[in-house]
Amino acid sequence: MKVVSGGVTAAKGFTAGGVHCGIRKSRTKRDLGLIYSEVPCSAAAVYTTNLVKGAPLLVTKNHLADGVAQACIINSGNANTCNANGVEIAEQTSSLLAKELGIKTEDVVVASTGVIGQPMTIDPFKRGVLPLVKDLSKDGSPRAAEAIMTTDTVKKEVAVSFELDGKEVTVGGIAKGSGMIHPNMATMLVFITTDCAISPAMLQKALSSDVKDTFNMVSVDGDTSTNDMVVVLANGLAGNEKIEEEGENFKTFMKALNSVTVALCKALAADGEGATKFLECSVTGAKTLCDAKKAAKAVICSSLVKAAMFGSDANWGRVLCAIGYSGADVDVNKVDVAFCSKAGSISVCEKGASVDFSEEIAKKILSEKEITIAVTLHDGEASSVAWGSDLTYDYVRINGDYRT
Amino acid sequence: MKVVSGGVTAAKGFTAGGVHCGIRKSRTKRDLGLIYSEVPCSAAAVYTTNLVKGAPLLVTKNHLADGVAQACIINSGNANTCNANGVEIAEQTSSLLAKELGIKTEDVVVASTGVIGQPMTIDPFKRGVLPLVKDLSKDGSPRAAEAIMTTDTVKKEVAVSFELDGKEVTVGGIAKGSGMIHPNMATMLVFITTDCAISPAMLQKALSSDVKDTFNMVSVDGDTSTNDMVVVLANGLAGNEKIEEEGENFKTFMKALNSVTVALCKALAADGEGATKFLECSVTGAKTLCDAKKAAKAVICSSLVKAAMFGSDANWGRVLCAIGYSGADVDVNKVDVAFCSKAGSISVCEKGASVDFSEEIAKKILSEKEITIAVTLHDGEASSVAWGSDLTYDYVRINGDYRT
Numbered sequence: 001m002k003v004v005s006g007g008v009t010a011a012k013g014f015t016a017g018g019v020h021c022g023i024r025k026s027r028t029k030r031d032l033g034l035i036y037s038e039v040p041c042s043a044a045a046v047y048t049t050n051l052v053k054g055a056p057l058l059v060t061k062n063h064l065a066d067g068v069a070q071a072c073i074i075n076s077g078n079a080n081t082c083n084a085n086g087v088e089i090a091e092q093t094s095s096l097l098a099k100e101l102g103i104k105t106e107d108v109v110v111a112s113t114g115v116i117g118q119p120m121t122i123d124p125f126k127r128g129v130l131p132l133v134k135d136l137s138k139d140g141s142p143r144a145a146e147a148i149m150t151t152d153t154v155k156k157e158v159a160v161s162f163e164l165d166g167k168e169v170t171v172g173g174i175a176k177g178s179g180m181i182h183p184n185m186a187t188m189l190v191f192i193t194t195d196c197a198i199s200p201a202m203l204q205k206a207l208s209s210d211v212k213d214t215f216n217m218v219s220v221d222g223d224t225s226t227n228d229m230v231v232v233l234a235n236g237l238a239g240n241e242k243i244e245e246e247g248e249n250f251k252t253f254m255k256a257l258n259s260v261t262v263a264l265c266k267a268l269a270a271d272g273e274g275a276t277k278f279l280e281c282s283v284t285g286a287k288t289l290c291d292a293k294k295a296a297k298a299v300i301c302s303s304l305v306k307a308a309m310f311g312s313d314a315n316w317g318r319v320l321c322a323i324g325y326s327g328a329d330v331d332v333n334k335v336d337v338a339f340c341s342k343a344g345s346i347s348v349c350e351k352g353a354s355v356d357f358s359e360e361i362a363k364k365i366l367s368e369k370e371i372t373i374a375v376t377l378h379d380g381e382a383s384s385v386a387w388g389s390d391l392t393y394d395y396v397r398i399n400g401d402y403r404t
Numbered sequence: 405m406k407v408v409s410g411g412v413t414a415a416k417g418f419t420a421g422g423v424h425c426g427i428r429k430s431r432t433k434r435d436l437g438l439i440y441s442e443v444p445c446s447a448a449a450v451y452t453t454n455l456v457k458g459a460p461l462l463v464t465k466n467h468l469a470d471g472v473a474q475a476c477i478i479n480s481g482n483a484n485t486c487n488a489n490g491v492e493i494a495e496q497t498s499s500l501l502a503k504e505l506g507i508k509t510e511d512v513v514v515a516s517t518g519v520i521g522q523p524m525t526i527d528p529f530k531r532g533v534l535p536l537v538k539d540l541s542k543d544g545s546p547r548a549a550e551a552i553m554t555t556d557t558v559k560k561e562v563a564v565s566f567e568l569d570g571k572e573v574t575v576g577g578i579a580k581g582s583g584m585i586h587p588n589m590a591t592m593l594v595f596i597t598t599d600c601a602i603s604p605a606m607l608q609k610a611l612s613s614d615v616k617d618t619f620n621m622v623s624v625d626g627d628t629s630t631n632d633m634v635v636v637l638a639n640g641l642a643g644n645e646k647i648e649e650e651g652e653n654f655k656t657f658m659k660a661l662n663s664v665t666v667a668l669c670k671a672l673a674a675d676g677e678g679a680t681k682f683l684e685c686s687v688t689g690a691k692t693l694c695d696a697k698k699a700a701k702a703v704i705c706s707s708l709v710k711a712a713m714f715g716s717d718a719n720w721g722r723v724l725c726a727i728g729y730s731g732a733d734v735d736v737n738k739v740d741v742a743f744c745s746k747a748g749s750i751s752v753c754e755k756g757a758s759v760d761f762s763e764e765i766a767k768k769i770l771s772e773k774e775i776t777i778a779v780t781l782h783d784g785e786a787s788s789v790a791w792g793s794d795l796t797y798d799y800v801r802i803n804g805d806y807r808t
Contacts, residue, residue, distance in 0.1 A: 052728030052736045052756070082724055084757045116721025117758040180708060180725065221707040222626065223722070224729040303625040303707070304584060304803055311804025317520025318627070320486055321584065324456030325628040332456045352456070353488045354521040393797045399708055400715025 007157030017135030021128025033147030055086025067200025272389030411561030422551030425532025459490025471604025676793030
């Protein structure tokens, strides 16, 4: 498997684009993105578990009922959520695009991200659809990635290629997400494309299985969004024998999908609102996978751990505290904790108690941009990893004044 | 029922004190507090549900097994948690104090608060116990309240008196808590005294029932502490007929206890680490009490809601979002949201959708120090209230550099 360039257009037959249509006031930031496949695709998706759901999710769910899609249109600047006319706008957007592209309305995936409960009209979409379709190109992944950004500071694109039945297969994707990130069964906005030939059912199986260990293990601020969505489109143009069941080829595809989703997860966490540091919590030696996940996620979600990491403070008691309230079945008298970064690794807690360590070395390790909090439970064989970011002054600044 | 002065020593027969014994470096801050009853008391307590428990909790649980206690000794500056010799220190502290007071070791409640996993010795307690006992006086509540403070900025004391069988009965208490506040079945450190005559069993019943709607509805940062503890001592000196069962007198006592705990809850939330604002979320019209509580607590816990309140930003979509992921059974299309303060009240969301409102008036309302987020679910008769604080730069500053 190798990393390749091209993001969401790396796979055969996919183009993308992004324009400014006026949903955002600033003309310097694209606010409408498009991903298009020259042929209809197997499509799979997972959605937020929040009871408050963005109108585009409802429309997209209907459109994907048959497991087929050909294009994704995504706006930023307004979540189209808690609006009385939200579903109407999402449906109109789909049909405007379908008409322009000459495809079926039901083959359009529609998504929105931005402020919840802001009034919205169809006008910017009417203005934007034609220029957007004209903007489609093989090098359009960065423009689509930019168009879906909100408080994100960097574009998130990744792609890998691998071999299946002697054919080169590519999987690539883009993502947005920076705040209100605490996915639960689904996630922020992520669009993944592949030229792999795979049935809708197997594609859904691959995605649903993957998100449990990837997007669902990311948290920036504990707030599960109303508009979370991960969509995968597979157009089959790689020419491999169509994956219709489990087996070696499905495993290989899963592995490629996982390398794309993990890279996007890490990119999302590292670009958490206000973040100065990327945090990874690895838990090993847990009784069960569920215990490992609960412990890893509690550590990553703890405001106190996050603030300590911002301050490069080796305050490991907060890690123990988070494990203790995580709900994981752990023997707290067996827990080891170490902090690791490219500057080194230091053990700070053994068997649930303090060990003598150099504060100076710990500070140096924690001053790096990428920190791993390594927890060993000595209670079994299960392990898990969760990703997040530190809690900073800028998180407060960004969210104390988001709408204005 | 009337509010009276005197805090934890307002009830007959209780004295208190606080000294500096050297656990904290700063000599200007008391770090060891004591509450004493001239006669043995009925005692009840609730504790943290965190699996990582401070050593003093384990010792206190043993001592309270018989439902009797006579004194509480509490240090700040070190949580005595995740220390290999923690239980030994807590036991030694109890026996040092018991000897000095001439009471039974098993009648001592011991508690600690501060950094987790910091090495500790018995030495400061050895030095401190004699001066501490000498410091006991009827006006000692403020000194005890100060001695248990960590990042708290204000002392938290309250007392009320009422009549029972023609006798004046008093209930008073002190509390500490500012960060790592997200109680779950128990809470931060709270010590309540009363001269009411009540059996240990009924006292425990009253406390366990009360905390569900009071301390368990407070959150500053979502982190459940390892050292949470609420203790109530009742010495019976009011001379009322001893409460041994449910009935009018028990109800009256519960009401007085509740007025003390609610006042302490509000004081804890208002003094949340870095807080500039006290937040109350009131949920009405819920299907069940459980739904009302889940919704109220999710809103109070949301980092995004908290940051918006810091910025006086009427970003009600974040309130809807939190209700949506709270786990409460709600119909999101029926939800109304209003923001209220002493500057007025403004409806910002009706039936789950945006309403036209004046941003200027909303800003004015949200610029006050005490904000109520009023949520109406229109789905039933149950209601609940939760308390918290805003998320500020100072929360990050305090917790980015807590230990140094």
